[in-house]
């Protein structure tokens with residue numbers, strides 16, 4: 066016969082007695098969960114995991130005995146002795162105390178749910194013990210959803226509902242709150258923030274809808290070095306809210322697919338050499354789209370402020386009175402060497418690093434900073450001049466170098482060399498842009514540890530963004 070479903074409830078355990086039998090890792094985890102809900106926790110066990118040292122539970126250092134449940138509302142049995150667990154359960158059943166024997170569904174009056182929690186909202190997920198790992202997978206999904214505006218919207222409703230208690234009759238109040246469209250308000254909350262959402266609800270409350278053309282804004286998002294999962298969660302969320310996307314050449318196609326299908330897409334790729342969009346035109350486009358009311362995501366490779374001209378775009382928007390937000394990105398200057406297995410600092414080899422550009426719009430050659438590792442961005446047509454600068458600064462020709470093309474992408478290529486040979490090795494390897502050169506002993510260290518880079522390459526593409 067099919068079992069009836071469990072009755073879901075949220076239990077108030079604040080200052081209530083709870084007993085945990087078993088002081089191992091499972092007992093520790095259960096004690097933590099119960100403490101987090103304000104319970105007074107006693108733990109009975111002959112031995113205790115060292116993790117209990119930091120917990121404010123009452124420890125009873127001996128084996129369990131019938132009657133130990135005392136005034137407990139709940140008992141959790143988590144010993145590694147099935148006979149003890151069964152005895153605890155039988156004893157509790159006699160006393161009508163709810164008991165859970167961890168991982169034994171037949172000896173459970175209640176199941177602990179996987180809980181997504183944010184602010185005052187909790188979503189509890191259970192599979193009646195059938196597939197706890199899937200419950201925690203679902204919990205992670207729900208946690209992302211809650212954190213993405215839902216909990217904030219609940220807080221806003223709570224605050225404004227409090228105000229309407231004094232200004233509206235109960236029936237009128239209930240029908241007003243039911244008449245609101247949560248999907249639309251969540252969209253407003255996500256794309257324009259809590260204040261805009263509050264304004265919209267207030268205007269509905271006062272019978273005036275003043276939200277005809279919402280003001281647009283620009284969000285500068287760093288896309289990371291190329292691998293679509295090397296964007297931040299904040300950046301990915303911004304993409305999900307974009308109504309217009311203005312993106313660079315070095316942005317992965319998987320990320321471009323993360324915007325809503327209705328989003329306008331404007332590619333504005335720039336290269337140091339060859340055909341480029343002028344910066345002034347890009348600035349003007351951002352302002353124009355924002356003025357039309359768009360949530361414009363300006364997506365740039367790496368981080369917007371590392372040779373990314375993000376500052377100029379902010380200035381242009383501010384001058385035009387357009388709001389700008391910045392979502393930092395993982396700059397290729399740090400992540401491309403790391404992904405290729407090159408530690409840009411390493412005990413005994415390098416305690417400092419610097420990032421320089423090989424390409425200078427005015428034709429000058431980079432100055433070599435006083436650092437033990439130097440990362441050269443855009444070195445493609447300037448490596449010979451830059452190498453000479455290293456020599457003038459007193460670096461040895463035998464200093465190890467690594468050139469990395471298209472780091473973190475499937476076509477990543479790494480060539481190891483030395484300062485003496487780097488320009489000819491670059492020519493011979495026909496490496497193209499995007500390219501980074503790392504100069505310093507750490508490049509030699511990476512050459513001696515190829516297994517590191519190989520391990521990193523097993524990270525699959527597109528887990529988050531795909």
Ligand SMILES: C[S@@+](CC[C@H](N)C(=O)[O-])C[C@H]1O[C@@H](n2cnc3c(N)ncnc32)[C@H](O)[C@@H]1O
Pocket residue numbers: 289290291315365366367368369370371372373395396397398401441442443444469470471472473474498499500501
């Ligand atoms: C205009 S800069 C922009 C840098 C970007 N804002 C950042 O923080 O990574 C472009 C240069 O970054 C470097 N670059 C960016 N992505 C790269 C990648 N995946 N592999 C190697 N170099 C990369 C190259 O030197 C490229 O020419």
